[in-house]
Amino acid sequence: MxxxxxHLVVVVPGIGGSVLHTADRAARWDEHRRRFVAAATRPHRLGLDAQPDLVPVGLLPDITLVGPFVTPGYDALVRGITRHFDGVRIDVARPGKPRDLQADLLLFPYDFRRGVQHAAARLAAEIADRLSGEHPSARHRRVIVVAHSLGGLVARHWLGPLGGAPQCAALITLGTPHRGAPKALDVLVNGLKVGPKRLSRLTDVLRQWPSVYELLPRYPAVGRPDGTPPLRPHELPAGDLLAPAFLTGAKAAFAVHQDIEAAWTDLDRPPDLTAVFGRGHATLQHALLSPGGLTLAKTSAPWLPNPSWLGDGTVPAISAVPLELGEDLRVRRAVPDRHLALPASATVLALLTEYAGDSLTAVRGDPPDRPWLGLDVDDTALSGTPVPVGVTLHGTPADERTRVRLRLRTADTTPPWQPCPRSGDTTWQTTLLPPGPGTYTLDVMATGIPVTSRLRTGEVLGVLDAEALGAES
Known part of the structure; x- marks a missing residue:
């Protein structure tokens, strides 16, 4: 059975994971192909100056390409919950839509451009209204939040500074950058790039979004060549390197993180928190400041802990555990998944089953409990440009029988597997040339591993036409 x-399970997506419409129901951000073109060629329509109020109407269903972004999708998570649990009723927290107060699963889209505080205030009002409107016999229910990426910061702001903790039984964060991600620093300082092409107009739009600043590292992520202590982004010196609004946005974002951490530290009875995070994939970890600019690196910085953890390809593993809970091993759950695949992880169902009273005794701790493959690949590329791919075997040694193969497939075509040359004891490297613009799935398979028959991993790759983007060199 x-x-x-x-409890009421609430899914809070990451940045880019909500469908956004204008007040007159014109779509501005969704999974359709024409939105890809619009986001790429008319990015001003996503700017807060041009469109300060967009209406969140749902979650993106699948990992897909929207403009130059590969965005998350949540249908796999929803399907997993509805198949695993009995009698699940789903509702969407859409402004102006009547609420189903008997729903078991609430999907919470939000305007991801406007930042953590704005979304958390709406989340607080939504949950308060739903719980207060329940039938008296059901008021023992509380909330379990499943939050992906930026959504984890939204949930933590509701639970801490906005006082939502008594209403919440548990928070499960999936790749949430509790301590920020250097990828946001790269975009805000150096501009959004696809390969060698810089997307100036879209960069200007992203610099308007408070949410992007709230993804900045809140740890000292910027090293200096003179060996003096590393800096947090909001401590960078003003000058030609930084856009005028950068320091203002970075300081405001740092204050948001501090408010969350202080409020959680003061909670008498905080909800259970499990931080699910990916390990073993090449991920931007830190930056180096020089007179020539800011250079981001995937290598581990000597001043940062746990150099072997790497990350999920987007968020460093050291960032995916809240600062004030960093020494509590019980909150950690490492998995082999990459960032966009985390919502589909079986770990989510295992944890929800525990809270349903049918415990699977989910194992918490640092490393995944089985060998896995780590990837080093960008999720976007330009057509006609080779895509470097690196593969690393973690958790077990390889031997002379171990082979790695890969392929790029589409929804309509599945080409043969191609061998990936070995570059080290447990590493393989190659380059791929996608046949043209579009959305591809990169499949990677390793065989001949001593402790298991085979391992697989993958990533969605968006290949863009530079001319259609209007990109600048």
Whole structure:
């Protein structure tokens, strides 16, 4: 017999994971192909100056290409919950839509441009209204939040500074940059790039979004060549390197993180928190400041802890655990998944089953509990440009029988597997040339591993036409 959900499960997506419309129902951000073109060629329509109020109407269903972004999708998570648990009723927290107060699963889209505080205030009002409107016999229910990426910061702001903790039984964060991600620093300082092409107009739009600043590292991520202590982004010196609004946005974002951390430290009875995070994939870790600019690096910085952890390809593993809970091993759950695949991780169902009272005794701790493959690949590329791919075997040694193969497939075509040359004891490297613009799935498979028959991993790759983007060199 399938278990039932005891509490209201709320799914809070990451940045880019909500469908956004104008007030007159014109789509501005969704999974359709024409939105890809619009986001790429008319990015001003996503600017807060041109469109300060967009209406969140749903979650993106699948990992897909929107403009130059590969965005998350949540249908796999929703399907997993509805198949695993009995009698699940789904509702969407859409402004102006009547609420289903008997729903077991609430999907919470939000305007991801406007930042953590704005979304958290709406989340607080939504949950308060739903719980207060329940039938008296159901008021023992509380909330379990499953939050991906930026959504984890939204949830933590509701639970801490906005006082939502008594209403929440548990928070499960999936690749949330609790301590920020250097990828945001690269975009805000150096501009958004696809390969060698810089997307100036879209960069200007992203610099308007508070949410992007809130993804900045809140740890000292910027090293200096003179060996003096590294800097946090908001401590960078003003000058030609930084856009005028950068320091203002960075300081405001740092204050948001501090408010969250202080409020959680003061909670008498905080909700259970499990930070699910990916390990073993090449991920931007830090930056180096020089007179020539800011250079981002995937290598581990000597001043940062846990150099072997790497990350999920987007968020460093050291950032995916809240600062004030960093020494509590019980909150950590490392998995082999990459960032966009985390919502589909079986770990989510295992944790929800525990809270349903049918425990699977989910194992918490630092490393994944089985060998896995780490990837080093960008999720976007320009057509006609070779795509470097690196593969690393983690958790077990390789031997002379170990082979790695890969392929780029589309929804309509599945080409043969191609061998990936070995570059070290447990590493392989190659380059791929996508046949043209579009969305591809990179499949990677390793065989001949001593402790298991085979391992697989993958990533969605968006290949863009530079001329269609209007990109600048």
């Amino acid at each position: 399938r278990p039932r959900l005891r």
